[in-house]
Amino acid sequence: MHRIALLAVASTLALPAAAASDEDLKVLREEVAQMKKSYEQRIEALEQRLAAAESAPVKSQSPQDGAAPARAAGGFNPEVSLILQGQYRRMKDVPERSITGYWPAGGHGHGGDERGLTLDHSELIVSANIDPWYRGMLNVALKDGEAEVEEAWFQTLGLGNGFTLKGGRFLSGIGYLNEQHPHAWDFADAPLMTKALFGEHYGKDGLQLKWVAPTDLFLEFGAEVGRGAGFPGTDRNRNSAGAGAIFAHVGDDVGRSHAWRAGLSWLSTRAKDREAHFEDTDAAGPNEVEGLFTGRSRTVVADFVWKWAPEGNPKQRNFKFQTELFRRTEGGDLACASDVASSPCLGGPGLGKLRSSQTGGYAQAVWQFMPRWRVGYRFDWLNSGSKRYDPATVFAALDPANAYFAGYRPKRHTLMADWSQSEFSRLRLQYARDRSMQGVTDNQVTLQYIMSLGAHGAHKF
Amino acid sequence: MLRSFVFLAGLAMALPSAAAFNIFACEPEWAALAKALGGDKVSAYSATHALQDPHRIEARPSLIAKARNAQLVVCTGAELEAGWLPPVLRESGNAAVQPGRAGYFEAAPHVMRLEIPARLDRSEGDVHASGNPHIQLDPRNLLAVAGPLAKRLGELDAANAGHYAERHRAFAEKMQQAIARWEQEAAPLRGTQVIAQHKSFSYLFNWLGLVEVGTLEPKPGIEPGSAHLAQLLAQVKARQVRLIVRTPYDSPRPGEWLAGRAGIPLVTLPFTVGGSERAQDLFGLFDDTIARLKERTP
Numbered sequence: 001m002h003r004i005a006l007l008a009v010a011s012t013l014a015l016p017a018a019a020a021s022d023e024d025l026k027v028l029r030e031e032v033a034q035m036k037k038s039y040e041q042r043i044e045a046l047e048q049r050l051a052a053a054e055s056a057p058v059k060s061q062s063p064q065d066g067a068a069p070a071r072a073a074g075g076f077n078p079e080v081s082l083i084l085q086g087q088y089r090r091m092k093d094v095p096e097r098s099i100t101g102y103w104p105a106g107g108h109g110h111g112g113d114e115r116g117l118t119l120d121h122s123e124l125i126v127s128a129n130i131d132p133w134y135r136g137m138l139n140v141a142l143k144d145g146e147a148e149v150e151e152a153w154f155q156t157l158g159l160g161n162g163f164t165l166k167g168g169r170f171l172s173g174i175g176y177l178n179e180q181h182p183h184a185w186d187f188a189d190a191p192l193m194t195k196a197l198f199g200e201h202y203g204k205d206g207l208q209l210k211w212v213a214p215t216d217l218f219l220e221f222g223a224e225v226g227r228g229a230g231f232p233g234t235d236r237n238r239n240s241a242g243a244g245a246i247f248a249h250v251g252d253d254v255g256r257s258h259a260w261r262a263g264l265s266w267l268s269t270r271a272k273d274r275e276a277h278f279e280d281t282d283a284a285g286p287n288e289v290e291g292l293f294t295g296r297s298r299t300v301v302a303d304f305v306w307k308w309a310p311e312g313n314p315k316q317r318n319f320k321f322q323t324e325l326f327r328r329t330e331g332g333d334l335a336c337a338s339d340v341a342s343s344p345c346l347g348g349p350g351l352g353k354l355r356s357s358q359t360g361g362y363a364q365a366v367w368q369f370m371p372r373w374r375v376g377y378r379f380d381w382l383n384s385g386s387k388r389y390d391p392a393t394v395f396a397a398l399d400p401a402n403a404y405f406a407g408y409r410p411k412r413h414t415l416m417a418d419w420s421q422s423e424f425s426r427l428r429l430q431y432a433r434d435r436s437m438q439g440v441t442d443n444q445v446t447l448q449y450i451m452s453l454g455a456h457g458a459h460k461f
Numbered sequence: 462m463l464r465s466f467v468f469l470a471g472l473a474m475a476l477p478s479a480a481a482f483n484i485f486a487c488e489p490e491w492a493a494l495a496k497a498l499g500g501d502k503v504s505a506y507s508a509t510h511a512l513q514d515p516h517r518i519e520a521r522p523s524l525i526a527k528a529r530n531a532q533l534v535v536c537t538g539a540e541l542e543a544g545w546l547p548p549v550l551r552e553s554g555n556a557a558v559q560p561g562r563a564g565y566f567e568a569a570p571h572v573m574r575l576e577i578p579a580r581l582d583r584s585e586g587d588v589h590a591s592g593n594p595h596i597q598l599d600p601r602n603l604l605a606v607a608g609p610l611a612k613r614l615g616e617l618d619a620a621n622a623g624h625y626a627e628r629h630r631a632f633a634e635k636m637q638q639a640i641a642r643w644e645q646e647a648a649p650l651r652g653t654q655v656i657a658q659h660k661s662f663s664y665l666f667n668w669l670g671l672v673e674v675g676t677l678e679p680k681p682g683i684e685p686g687s688a689h690l691a692q693l694l695a696q697v698k699a700r701q702v703r704l705i706v707r708t709p710y711d712s713p714r715p716g717e718w719l720a721g722r723a724g725i726p727l728v729t730l731p732f733t734v735g736g737s738e739r740a741q742d743l744f745g746l747f748d749d750t751i752a753r754l755k756e757r758t759p
Contacts, residue, residue, distance in 0.1 A: 212552070
């Protein structure tokens with residue numbers, strides 16, 4: 001037994017040496033011939049490539065001259081992009097549009113309330129990495145005779161451990177839509193909720209600290225402090241911060257085709273002599289006077305976004321559902337002011353305490369049913385909510401018929417269809433049935449274009 | 462009780478160091494390459510899968526969470542991921558994987574890129590200044606990327622540098638042998654005229670000597686239109702085009718339209734790892750690609 005095994009081992013060991021027989025030589029020769037042939041083919045292919053490279057208008061590049069050509073964005077050159085937007089809008093002629101039951105947000109509008117053919121603001125965006133530790137961005141909105149700095153901030157890249165610090169002027173991270181610029185919206189205008197809460201969006205001069213948790217589930221927490229000059233606050237000329245916000249986001253995928261994100265945000269700010277137009281109770285006829293609010297304003301926003309794209313490919317078909325809900329509570333003092341001698345508001349009398357609690361939200365769905373084409377529907381609802389004040393004092397000076405005092409539930413239905421030949425151009429038709437003003441049903445038609453030139457930065461989820 | 466708690470705490474603290482080196486790959490081919498080089502010392506997550514168009518990805522929350530915990534990000538570069546990777550990395554708050562850091566690795570700079578445009582203008586469609594980014598379908602490119610990637614792995618995970626170097630040697634040897642075999646198998650395909658949906662296969666055609674007569678997309682990233690397809694149909698007949706090829710994520714409709722009218726087959730190639738049943742790793746990817754091409758070329 002032993003001997004047989006030994007013999008077998010010996011014979012296998014001996015084989016390679018013994019195998020230099022004719023047959024093996026033949027195999028070797030064949031292999032060499034094959035290799036030769038293969039190398040000849042490869043040389044031929046290389047020659048062809050060389051010839052192609054020499055003749056073709058597009059040149060290929062060797063890996064040795066390495067780095068991307070200097071003309072590529074993101075090198076040492078800033079990424080510059082320009083957004084052109086304009087629209088035709090058909091709607092009722094209503095002087096001083098405001099949402100019934102709401103304190104008008106004095107914030108800047110972008111001309112969305114003008115009728116006829118208008119050029120929206122044009123956005124110029126410049127961004128780049130400053131050095132390995134910081135990134136900077138400037139977003140300027142250009143309109144006739146004005147250039148408004150929408151955003152101008154730096155952001156850290158190197159804090160690590162999930163922390164990111166942003167400083168300067170930025171759009172607050174509260175809610176979902178607030179961080180998006182109008183060119184990224186799915187509708188031609190902002191939801192009623194956004195208009196009621198902030199005017200158009202809530203920006204801050206301040207600092208934002210964000211932290212992403214080291215978990216498989218996306219968990220993000222953020223805190224902001226800012227000057228608080230924007231509606232619902234006012235610029236109060238103080239050394240300390242005027243507004244604070246905190247927010248938390250959670251999100252994940254469900255299978256390959258679904259993704260979602262949910263968030264909860266809280267904003268706290270204060271206003272001093274926040275102005276709005278009111279009509280007084282002057283016996284000689286109503287005057288337009290300033291209503292003034294001084295106090296604190298707190299807003300809670302809950303947001304949820306769900307996106308569907310078959311197998312994670314949004315290019316052909318995709319669906320997006322998005323909703324935000326808010327509650328705003330304000331408490332402080334009401335006053336009014338006027339220069340008219342017969343006005344009860346002459347001299348700026350105080351009108352006692354004012355407390356309000358208001359809610360509302362919107363829900364929208366946008367469906368890309370084939371490449372290039374999308375349709376969407378949005379429903380807006382608001383509730384003028386509860387307001388507590390002393391009617392005897394307030395209505396002695398201000399007309400109870402002022403829209404702010406009305407109990408009303410503004411609503412709006414919006415339908416839109418848009419067409420994007422490429423990801424850089426978009427044409428949109430929108431119809432809205434707007435009942436945000438009591439007693440007015442405004443059927444609005446908007447035709448809009450949005451064009452992106454240059455290094456169009458990637459959008460967030 | 463206390464002792465078991467101390468033990469658990471100790472285990473929890475020990476876990477991160479014992480855990481595998483965490484890699485975030487933008488595309489499945491780089492996850493597969495990282496896995497081939499790292500073996501059980503790495504865990505590689507692919508941000509996209511073979512049925513996804515890597516140009517058009519949403520910067521989803523789940524990607525940010527994955528990038529947050531990555532120790533190395535491996536992507537193609539050449540602007541392929543420009544539409545989604547920058548916000549994912551920035552939002553992750555992970556300093557180690559920001560572009561320019563050692564934890565950020567781009568494959569494209571290590572290979573000879575094709576189709577670098579002489580003129581950069583959006584009227585030419587979605588062109589990439591650094592050339593065609595779909596580099597993975599020429600296995601010689603994988604060899605060219607594997608070396609620097611193994612080196613980077615060894616630098617970041619110094620304790621296992623020898624392991625990566627060893628696996629790289631084995632991988633390179635196996636790949637070189639496979640390349641010789643594939644080239645032989647695909648030799649009959651040389652000179653075959655084909656039409657691709659997007660410029661997804663330029664490196665494959667260049668390697669195997671196939672000739673791309675045109676693309677279904679009139680310009681890169683622009684959806685095929687009927688006028689352009691009609692033009693292609695005339696070309697197919699005039700130039701004896703044999704095949705139309707598409708990736709698993711391209712819409713099959715334009716290809717089916719042309720294939721039906723021209724009487725030539727539409728072939729779906731795996732494009733990357735996971736793109737077909739056989740393409741479960743980098744070797745299977747090329748085995749299947751060449752088999753599918755040969756099967757449909759008379």
